[in-house]
Amino acid sequence: AVFLNMNRLITASLLVALVAILLATRTTPVHVKGSVERRIKPPSVCVIGAGPGGMFFLHALASRRRKLEEELEAYKKQDEHVHNAAAAAAARADCEAKLAALPVVDCYEKSSSPGGVWRSASASSGSPSTQMYEALWTNSNKETHEFFDYTFDEHFQRPMPVYLPRAHVLDYVMSRVTQKAKIFDDVLVNTTVVSVEYNSERKEFDVVSRNEITGELSSKPYDKCIWSGGLNATARMPRDLVAMLSHQNFQGRVIHSTEMKDFEATVRGKRILFVGDSYSAEDLALQSLKLGAEQIYITSNKITSHLVKATAWPAP
Numbered sequence: 001a002v003f004l005n006m007n008r009l010i011t012a013s014l015l016v017a018l019v020a021i022l023l024a025t026r027t028t029p030v031h032v033k034g035s036v037e038r039r040i041k042p043p044s045v046c047v048i049g050a051g052p053g054g055m056f057f058l059h060a061l062a063s064r065r066r067k068l069e070e071e072l073e074a075y076k077k078q079d080e081h082v083h084n085a086a087a088a089a090a091a092r093a094d095c096e097a098k099l100a101a102l103p104v105v106d107c108y109e110k111s112s113s114p115g116g117v118w119r120s121a122s123a124s125s126g127s128p129s130t131q132m133y134e135a136l137w138t139n140s141n142k143e144t145h146e147f148f149d150y151t152f153d154e155h156f157q158r159p160m161p162v163y164l165p166r167a168h169v170l171d172y173v174m175s176r177v178t179q180k181a182k183i184f185d186d187v188l189v190n191t192t193v194v195s196v197e198y199n200s201e202r203k204e205f206d207v208v209s210r211n212e213i214t215g216e217l218s219s220k221p222y223d224k225c226i227w228s229g230g231l232n233a234t235a236r237m238p239r240d241l242v243a244m245l246s247h248q249n250f251q252g253r254v255i256h257s258t259e260m261k262d263f264e265a266t267v268r269g270k271r272i273l274f275v276g277d278s279y280s281a282e283d284l285a286l287q288s289l290k291l292g293a294e295q296i297y298i299t300s301n302k303i304t305s306h307l308v309k310a311t312a313w314p315a316p
Contacts, residue, residue: 114174
C-alpha cells in the first residue's frame with residue numbers, strides 16, 4: 001500500500017481574522033419630526049465552514065454581543081442614580097448603536113456537524129467532508145494553544161499529556177465555544193456553498209448553496225463573505241505519481257492519509273510506502289507498526305528530516 005500525506009494545519013486555523021466583527025455598517029436615513037435620524041443597518045455576513053475558523057468567529061461575535069447586552073443592562077439600572085443624565089444617555093445610546101451594528105450571520109457547513117478536520121471519521125456518517133485520521137496527535141505541546149479564558153485543567157479536570165490526540169482537541173475546542181452561548185443552533189449543516197459571486201453594482205456577494213439532503217438550491221445576497229473552510233477540505237493527490245503507479249501495474253492500494261476508516265485491515269501484514277515524511281507520516285507509520293505492518297518505508301525529498309534521522313523504532 002502507498003500512503004500519500006498532506007501537511008496538516010494544527011493551530012493556523014485558530015488565528016482566524018476576527019476583525020470582521022468591526023465590519024462597516026450601513027445607515028438608512030429616517031425622517032423624525034422634521035429632522036433626519038440615522039438608523040443603523042447591520043451588515044449581513046456569510047461564513048463558509050463551521051470548523052475552527054468558523055466556530056471561533058461565531059464565538060467571538062456571541063461574546064461581543066453578550067458583553068454589550070450586559071453593559072446596556074447596567075446602563076439601564078444606573079439611569080435613576082446618575083448625576084449627569086445627558087452623559088449617561090449618550091453612553092447608553094452608544095452601547096445600543098454598537099449592539100445594533102453587530103453583523104447578522106449565516107454559517108454554512110457541508111458536514112452534518114461542526115468541527116472541521118478535527119471531527120472523527122466515525123462521526124462522519126458518510127457526510128461529504130474531509131476528516132483527519134483517528135490516530136492523529138497534535139505536533140505542538142498543548143500549552144502553546146491553550147485558550148486564555150478556558151484552560152485544559154478547567155475542561156478535563158485532570159492532568160493531560162503534553163501532546164493531545166485529535167478527539168481531545170475537538171472536545172476541548174467545542175466545549176470552549178459553547179459554554180456560554182449556543183452558537184451552533186443556527187448553523188446550516190448539510191449545506192454546501194456551490195458558488196460565490198461579487199455583484200459590483202449592488203456591492204454584495206451572491207451566495208448559492210445546496211442542501212445535501214434534499215438537493216435544493218438556494219441563493220442569498222450578503223454584504224461580506226468569510227472563507228473559513230480551511231486548507232484541508234480536499235485531499236491533494238500527486239497525479240504524476242498515481243499515473244506512474246498505474247502505468248507500472250502496481251497491484252496495491254494507493255490511499256490518502258485521510259482515508260483511514262479501515263486502517264488496520266489495510267496495513268496488517270503489508271509492506272507500506274509513505275510518500276512524504278511530515279507529521280502525518282510519523283503518526284501513521286507508528287500506528288501501522290502497532291497494527292502489524294510487515295515493513296515500513298518512508299520517502300523524503302529532503303536531506304535532513306526528523307523522520308530520516310530515526311533508523312529504527314523505538315529510536316536508539
